[in-house]
Amino acid sequence: MGKEESPQISRRTTRLSSCSTPSLKAPVEASKATNKLQSSSVDDLVFHGECISLDELINSFPGRQTKILELINLLGPLDSPLVPTFLYGGASTGKTSIILQMFKHLTRPFIYSSCITCYNPRILFESILNQLLLHRKNESNGYLSAKRCEKPSDFVNLLREALSTLVDSLKGNPGKLSSKKSSSQVNGRMVYLIFDNLEVVREWDKSFSILPLLFNLYDILKMPELGLIFISRTSLDTFQSDTGYVEPFPVYFPDYTEDDLRLIFMKNQANPKLYSSFLDLVLRPFCRITRRIDELSTAFLPLFKKYCEPLGDLGAVPNEDMKRKLFSHLQPFISLSLNETSSVSFQPLLKPSANKDRTLRKNTTKKLGAFETLDEIDFHMSTSAKYLLISAFLASRNPATLDASLFDSTGGSDNRKRKRKGSERSMEQKETKEQELLMKGPGTFPLERLLAIFQCITSVAEYLHDDEEPQNAGLEAEGSASGLMSDILLQLSSLCSANFITKGGSCPLEGSTRYRSTISEDMALKIARSLKFPLSKYLYRR
Amino acid sequence: MGRLNPAEQAKIILRSRISSPSFVFSFFSQSPDSNYSKLKYIISSSVTEACNNSVLLLGPRGCGKVAVLEIVLEELLKEHPDMISVIRLNGLLHCDNNCALKEIARQLCLEHHLMFSKMASYDDNSQFLLSMLRECGLAHKTIVFVLDEFDLFTQGKQRLLYSLLDAMQSITSQAVVVGVSCRLDADQLLEKRVRSRFSHRKLLFLPPSREDCQRLVEHILLLPTDSSLPNDYTAAFNAKLLNILADEKFKGIIDTLCYSDSSVGHLLRFLFSAICHMDMNSGFLSVKNFKSALRSMQRQPKLEALKDCSVLELYILVCMKRLEVKELELCNFNSIMKEYKSIHDTFQTSDYYARNVCLRAFEHLLERALISFEDNKGHGQSAEFRPVKLVISWHELHQGLKSHRSCPAILHKLMDREG
Known part of the structure; x- marks a missing residue:
């Protein structure tokens, strides 16, 4: 299936659909509209298409053989009850895909619901019931659920009803179904409920009642035909509740080891020899940072392109000499991308660095030089929004008492004096202050202070721009003169919703809302540079 | 169902017994x-x-x-x-x-x-x-x-x-x-x-005593003689099982199991796991099955999570431990980074990564529930400034570092110094 194996395929397609092979997705989803009534049968609860053999299953998940066999044993022979099972392990260790593929192998009916897509109890309940009742939302039913169900008590009643009718219908056609395709027959009369991403339920409003409910569901329903499988990223001990719950049986998925990772990355490679020599170089250093496949594959994709760059023929088998050459070509980029987190900002980096290739090769010591090109901010913002952001940053960093002296008519010229005064303080005091700053983070400020600073710095900027580029002054003057236009407030609210500035609780004394800027100093400096605004002049250093 | 082999049938019988509370607890009604x-x-x-x-x-x-x-x-x-x-x-x-x-x-x-x-x-x-x-x-x-x-x-x-x-x-x-x-x-x-x-x-209602546990296991696992199973298989299975139950090793396993939790529910999950481990070729339970069942019941999630950590994540944990020993009342990502940098400055480690990489490792640790935020307030604050705490003990961290596959020697040294 190669969803997690091959780095080329984007990971977050819907998990369930990515597991059924593409040719089979079509009949399930597209043709539904035409023959929706006839085709909703029990068959819909199993994977369509040819069933995969155990060997195929094991081969598609390198390094997971013991886990797969253990799970197969847990699910047991046909029609045997299952104690509630809890699969846990770090992110991207193949929990969900293995269990789904396993049901494809066993062709037993199951119901899958992820607590991420079903983000509140009502949606979770209704999604389970919809699947159980073989109900599909479409135009004819106005995209409504089969049953409206908000309360847990209703859910349990409806679930019991739906399950017993389903189990009865499964008993009615044991083993061999009258279906035309032998591939789509339903095996057994057990129905499995799979709850994925259970750890997010802890953050829900009613988690204190929903979690025990889910864990106790098996005992509440008392139906041996029901199998419950929970999948979570965190272990059972992080699910706390007042009076506890019936503990499910734990199955642990460890993170992949370095050898497993190599096997996984080697899957579906066009030129295995080449990729293997590439992995020799990158896998070990990257494994010191993270062993998550999703992160590694995004990091490896551009690196491998880089690695192949000097090669004319991608199908060629590299010899020792070639490998050495490729290694020296790649080396500067490894340490670069080790210190990068997202691939999004890494990709634009590649282009300029490709141009700079020659210079880079000359002085590889100055590797970090490529970062200079990242200086401009990579999104668009209006000038006044930028000023607003800078003033918010200043308001958060500077103590309010210094505003008057920093932003007086001289435009912060006595800043230097202030600085010297600061350095006269004893070192110890300075250190505790610094510690405090590290702990407290940016301070909060009322709206009035933000607007005052905004007006000050735009007037200064106007003054500056008058010197440099007079044609631009008109725009700025407009901004500052009619200063508190609703425009500015609008900008502020959009900055808030973009999470550059956060709205905190109101101050108990004044009763007004307080704001806080969340941008880092680097970001503020970048913005200031794009405006040619002398930010450092206004920044109070302790 | 005639085509199933007896071992599989026995498995189904035992599994349905375990998941039927009325069968299990009919034992206590005598x-x-x-x-x-x-x-x-x-x-x-x-x-x-x-x-x-x-x-x-x-x-x-x-x-x-x-x-x-x-x-x-x-x-x-x-x-x-x-x-x-x-x-x-x-x-x-x-x-x-x-x-x-x-x-x-x-x-x-x-x-x-x-x-x-x-x-x-x-x-x-x-x-x-x-x-x-x-x-x-x-x-x-x-x-x-x-x-x-x-x-x-x-x-x-x-x-x-x-x-x-x-x-x-x-x-x-x-x-x-x-x-x-x-x-x-x-x-x-x-x-x-x-x-x-x-x-x-x-x-x-109290958990059963040790003797009751033993008899309960017998009650559940002995196959019925009047079922559809072949008689010679049932006899052989039961004889083998009684042998195991009398074994001192098995009694030791039950004792360690009941040491942490002696409720019937716990015992049932253990037996379920043992049956899952049953070898299908021989078709009989063995002491080995019970041993591996015990292993899968006794989980140490924090140690498992520590084993999964990457080297960078271990660095952050050790930094936090050092800060804890220094008795700073609060610590957040920024103070951890300061400590991380000072470790790097003194020891010249090879694992020094950029701040955003460390931040992501920090987030992984939060996800693994090895560290957690001190309070639920301050959602407006970004993660770097919110105070965090370690939720593992010094002992656990020490043990985790020891069992970790590629833990650098410097971290062992730092931990030993603290201890």
Whole structure:
């Protein structure tokens, strides 16, 4: 299936659909509209298409053989009850895909619901019931659920009803179904409920009642035909509740080891020899940072392109000499991308660095030089929004008492004096202050202070721009003169919703809302540079 | 089902036994002074003598409170057909008064073949309940109210409990209220007006003793001789099993299992796992199966998570530990980074990464639940400034570093120095 194996395929397609092979997705989803009534049968609860053999299953998940066999044993022979099972392990260790593929192998009916897509109890309940009742939302039913169900008590009643009718219908056609395709027959009369991403339920409003409910569901329903499988990223001990719950049986998925990772990355490679020599170089250093496949594959994709760059023929088998050459070509980029987190900002980096290739090769010591090109901010913002952001940053960093002296008519010229005064303080005091700053983070400020600073710095900027580029002054003057236009407030609210500035609780004394800027100093400096605004002049250093 | 081999059939039989509480706990109904006989006496006396009663079943989870109750109710329903109707409520589902009364009305309607109206108000439902209690009392029918997770019904005004127990003060009604809770102080949670109407009968369910455990295992795992299995297979299986049960090694395994949790539920999960490990080729259980079952039951999630950590994540953990030893009252990502940098400056480690990479490792640690935020407030703050704490002990971290595959020597050194 190669969803997690091959780095080329984007990971977050819907998990369930990515597991059924593409040719089979079509009949399930597209043709539904035409023959929706006839085709909703029990068959819909199993994977369509040819069933995969155990060997195929094991081969598609390198390094997971013991886990797969253990799970197969847990699910047991046909029609045997299952104690509630809890699969846990770090992110991207193949929990969900293995269990789904396993049901494809066993062709037993199951119901899958992820607590991420079903983000509140009502949606979770209704999604389970919809699947159980073989109900599909479409135009004819106005995209409504089969049953409206908000309360847990209703859910349990409806679930019991739906399950017993389903189990009865499964008993009615044991083993061999009258279906035309032998591939789509339903095996057994057990129905499995799979709850994925259970750890997010802890953050829900009613988690204190929903979690025990889910864990106790098996005992509440008392139906041996029901199998419950929970999948979570965190272990059972992080699910706390007042009076506890019936503990499910734990199955642990460890993170992949370095050898497993190599096997996984080697899957579906066009030129295995080449990729293997590439992995020799990158896998070990990257494994010191993270062993998550999703992160590694995004990091490896551009690196491998880089690695192949000097090669004319991608199908060629590299010899020792070639490998050495490729290694020296790649080396500067490894340490670069080790210190990068997202691939999004890494990709634009590649282009300029490709141009700079020659210079880079000359002085590889100055590797970090490529970062200079990242200086401009990579999104668009209006000038006044930028000023607003800078003033918010200043308001958060500077103590309010210094505003008057920093932003007086001289435009912060006595800043230097202030600085010297600061350095006269004893070192110890300075250190505790610094510690405090590290702990407290940016301070909060009322709206009035933000607007005052905004007006000050735009007037200064106007003054500056008058010197440099007079044609631009008109725009700025407009901004500052009619200063508190609703425009500015609008900008502020959009900055808030973009999470550059956060709205905190109101101050108990004044009763007004307080704001806080969340941008880092680097970001503020970048913005200031794009405006040619002398930010450092206004920044109070302790 | 004839084509299944005997081992597979045996597996299915054993698995269904384990997941059927009535089979497991029928074991406890043999002795005369068990909770089973006490409970049966209480309920049957109120059925035959037409009186009201109330009782609390208390005990830790997985000790068979509900299972024993179900066995009792089933037998009584057989002995006195059409004399008893059972209303089952669960605190997790019906802790809201309105919802609970509606559910009672629904189940009563279902039982007595009446029309149930979804639109009925709280008042209608409580009137209906009272009149049903009177009618049933006149017809000498007993209504048994089973309140599972009883402690959750005591939240709020306890209006449901009050109205139920108050209705039982009249001579016309004939009902039993059975509360089931894993809180041993459940009766202390009752309000005064409710408590005075409660009979204060309590039955305590305790985990089985060591001998009982041993016999329970026998009761569950010995295959029945009158099943469809071939006789020689059953005989061989049972002989082999008795051999294992007498083995000292096996007794040791059961002891270690009961050391952490000796409830029946725990034991059942253990047996389930052992059956899953059964070798299908030989078709018999072995001590090895029980051993591996024990291993899969005894999980140490924090150590497992530590083993999964990357080297960078270990660095961050060690930094946090160092800060903790320095007795800084609060620490957040920034102070960790400062410590990380100072470690790098003193020891010139090869693992020094950019701040955003460390931040991502920090987030991984949060996800792994090895560290957590001090408080739930301050959602407006970005993660870097929110105070965090380690949720593993020094000992665990030490052990985790030792068992880690590629932990750098410098971290061991730093940890030893702290210790």
